[in-house]
Amino acid sequence: MGCEVIVTGASPAALGRIRALFERYDATFSRFRPASELNRLNAAGGGRMSPLFAEVLDTALWARGETCGLVDPSLGASLAAAGYDADFAAGLDREEPAREAVPARAFARVGPVLVLRGVQLDLNGVVKGLAVDRAAALLDGEGFVAAGGDIATRGPVDVALSGEAVRVTGGLATSGTTRRRWLRAGVEQHHLIDPTTGVPARSPWREVTVCGATCLDADVAAKAALLLGDDGPGWLDSRGLPGRFVGDRVVANATWDAACT
Amino acid sequence: MATRLEPARRRARLAQLTIAGGAAALFATSMALARVHFAGHHKQGATPLAPPGPLLEVVRHDQLQAGLLAPAEAAPGIVSAPS
Numbered sequence: 427m428g429c430e431v432i433v434t435g436a437s438p439a440a441l442g443r444i445r446a447l448f449e450r451y452d453a454t455f456s457r458f459r460p461a462s463e464l465n466r467l468n469a470a471g472g473g474r475m476s477p478l479f480a481e482v483l484d485t486a487l488w489a490r491g492e493t494c495g496l497v498d499p500s501l502g503a504s505l506a507a508a509g510y511d512a513d514f515a516a517g518l519d520r521e522e523p524a525r526e527a528v529p530a531r532a533f534a535r536v537g538p539v540l541v542l543r544g545v546q547l548d549l550n551g552v553v554k555g556l557a558v559d560r561a562a563a564l565l566d567g568e569g570f571v572a573a574g575g576d577i578a579t580r581g582p583v584d585v586a587l588s589g590e591a592v593r594v595t596g597g598l599a600t601s602g603t604t605r606r607r608w609l610r611a612g613v614e615q616h617h618l619i620d621p622t623t624g625v626p627a628r629s630p631w632r633e634v635t636v637c638g639a640t641c642l643d644a645d646v647a648a649k650a651a652l653l654l655g656d657d658g659p660g661w662l663d664s665r666g667l668p669g670r671f672v673g674d675r676v677v678a679n680a681t682w683d684a685a686c687t
Numbered sequence: 688m689a690t691r692l693e694p695a696r697r698r699a700r701l702a703q704l705t706i707a708g709g710a711a712a713l714f715a716t717s718m719a720l721a722r723v724h725f726a727g728h729h730k731q732g733a734t735p736l737a738p739p740g741p742l743l744e745v746v747r748h749d750q751l752q753a754g755l756l757a758p759a760e761a762a763p764g765i766v767s768a769p770s
Binding site for chain 1: 750751752753754755756757758759760761762763764765766767768769770
């Protein structure tokens with residue numbers, strides 16, 4: 427998944443199962459492994475899905491519904507057009523400009539069969555959060571699983587943020603534009619795409635951290651809150667979700683403040 | 688003899704038509720009254736049952752769930768960074 431995975435509270439056997447779980451998710455949903463099921467279905471314009479793929483697609487559609495379309499699984503072509511067309515380790519900076527944007531598009535699912543008709547799926551908006559939650563369920567006792575800063579806990583865990591530390595039970599995720607950034611013809615690009623325009627979103631926030639019952643809840647809400655810009659803190663408050671926003675200044679929404687003061 | 692049988696047959700046919708017509712009219716009236724008054728009878732076309740909008744909104748609203756958050760009590764064991 428292009429990130430470090432940290433596990434505590436796992437026996438050697440549980441650790442092996444967790445390693446196998448992440449490997450299975452990466453082999454199925456990677457955009458950069460030619461043989462992944464995601465790439466096979468995108469290239470073929472759809473086809474029959476494995477049960478795991480169908481389950482994660484359903485989760486992605488749930489996330490789209492929960493966020494009024496902000497976290498959308500049909501933005502694979504937009505990401506590639508912006509220049510995120512290879513593993514980050516390979517370096518993405520290029521002299522040529524980003525290609526024409528591709529906004530979110532409709533696709534169909536008929537039972538286990540996916541009909542894409544040119545749509546390029548990218549399920550990584552939910553894959554990592556889901557994998558972290560599943561891995562945390564395999565822990566033998568209290569502990570946590572963290573992948574690239576997205577965390578699922580079994581029991582309370584103290585987590586450091588930029589300039590603050592909090593005690594979390596459940597999930598915590600930080601979405602931001604500071605880490606996965608690259609240049610196309612000197613113009614900065616990042617991986618959080620605005621589904622209405624198909625280009626990297628403009629937001630006053632560089633990072634949004636959300637605490638959720640699960641890592642998936644937190645990750646989906648953090649992405650949506652960042653894309654919502656100034657409306658993000660209120661949107662999280664209306665759902666009872668604590669959120670911390672880092673832009674030119676650090677802003678905690680009312681739910682976060684109520685929990686941490 | 689034939690002159691007396693023919694009017695009798697006509698009266699019998701008339702009586703049969705009258706009874707059949709009356710029965711049909713009675714049946715139609717009964718059905719109409721039943722449609723209007725009988726509690727279990729459909730008065731309008733059936734529509735599928737659906738939960739009220741506010742309930743759906745509450746259900747949707749609650750699907751993204753918050754976790755437990757509090758001030759840290761010990762040195763952090765992990766760092767959350769943007770992904």
